[in-house]
Amino acid sequence: MPSSLIPPDSLKRIGEVLSGPFTVRIELREAQRYAYAVGDLNPIYFDETAAVAAGYATLTVPPLFLTHALVQPKPIENLRTDGLYNDNASIELRVSRMMFGGEEWDFHEPVCVGDEITGTTRLADLDEKEGQKGSFVRLVRETTFTNQRGDIVAKSRQIGIAR
């Protein structure tokens, strides 16, 4: 059955790189601003002695900060009315609303301040499902994060629900 909500050209994009690879250095101040904003005062983000005592090479960072560390500065010319940016990561769908459905993370290696992290995001999955409120689209963006030694440090799957 052809999908009513997903144009064929969008289906063909499964597997495509949506953003990256981008490489950034994990910055102390960005990570600490993030931890403070979350209200997470874990000493392994603020006190090098505590981080080393906990088995880290130096200060580590909140696990989910990785997503945000990769965000590239963008010009305001690309702002949309909703405050988000126009970018190539948008997938064309016959829907009126995209919602945040959830996330799945796997952590493989610690990430510390000063690490050079490379992130690449792909369209991992895109399909139409039937729910109680009718058809909806499930869209999965998977990001693989590697460090300067080539180790995969984490993978995230961000699930979008569109209807």
Added chain:
Amino acid sequence: MPSSLIPPDSLKRIGEVLSGPFTVRIELREAQRYAYAVGDLNPIYFDETAAVAAGYATLTVPPLFLTHALVQPKPIENLRTDGLYNDNASIELRVSRMMFGGEEWDFHEPVCVGDEITGTTRLADLDEKEGQKGSFVRLVRETTFTNQRGDIVAKSRQIGIAR
């Protein structure tokens, strides 16, 4: 004549260090986010070739970014109702409202990405004046910015008006 708006203990603070010295590295991404937010797309902030052609060692940064580069991450526990932080830089005054009066900047040396900038802010001036709408307080915070070679790169004077 004794000042009616400035308590004697506050007057004694003239010359006192209000914040710093803090040393920060000028970060490319922070500076570019600032330039984008201002809408200032000068190539000397984004294109290393253009910056070098204009006489800089590498990418330079918007002149007024210096103030913000020095802002320290702070815990949300210290947030006030107005969204600002409680800190020691507050000067006790018998006034109900503090307004931004203006700024004065002198630039001595270029500042480039990667520079280590140290900033120290002092209470440079505090006096009571008579205006058309009655007495007001003029408060001047002066910040001196030096680089990793010990050169003074800039000075700023931020003027607050309180009544």
Added chain:
Amino acid sequence: MNNYPTMSTVQIGDELPKMKKQASEAELFLYSAASFNPHRIHYDRAYANFEGHDDLVVHGPLQGSWLTQFVTDWAGPRARLLSIEWQNRASAFVGDELIFAGTVTAIDQANTSVELEISEKNIDGTLLMPAKANVRLAGA
């Protein structure tokens, strides 16, 4: 010494100490700023209403970071979060009191890790985010 769980002390059914979060307008702003997210539904009430939200929306990833904090506060700094996942079932809004609760549901002695089931609810008892996490405990 501390009271963090270890593989020898942890038991199936152990409950994590509850955690409460309640974000103000300024705290939502700070998270938007720290996560480089200019989406107006998190700081512009009129725009959030225009998009059909009752009030300023608490970011999904902020709640995700609260879930990770809930686990790591319990497990201690020497533990390692191995995985976490959550679903967004309903929105949280500025000022909402949010309660995090969790239970140890499985213990893997070979992997020195435990599985947790976690819930984030508002004070009406509405389940906002069900979550699961795996964490390797420190010590022996």
Added chain:
Amino acid sequence: MNNYPTMSTVQIGDELPKMKKQASEAELFLYSAASFNPHRIHYDRAYANFEGHDDLVVHGPLQGSWLTQFVTDWAGPRARLLSIEWQNRASAFVGDELIFAGTVTAIDQANTSVELEISEKNIDGTLLMPAKANVRLAGA
């Protein structure tokens, strides 16, 4: 080649090309974020009203950075801003059309620099920020 002013071409009375700025809610947010300033008067309309402001307030330092951009756009990348100062006479609010204008008021051949008088006005013609700048021009 370009049309940036040099010490041999600049004349007293030269006018800088006018510049217009108009900041949306999202742009004010982005400046608050980029300048690490959580003050609610810049993103929380109800709070701005509570403090007596007609609407979201445009940051003074943002207008200051617009003033520096106004000068450096005219002077070109090889010029050097030596000093700038401005006074905050009246507030600018989200969505206001702001017009920057300026004139060369003095030329210092020995210092290879010029002095500028600048104004930022809203479309009612209200002077929001009078400013002065000194800039060293490139070339000869």
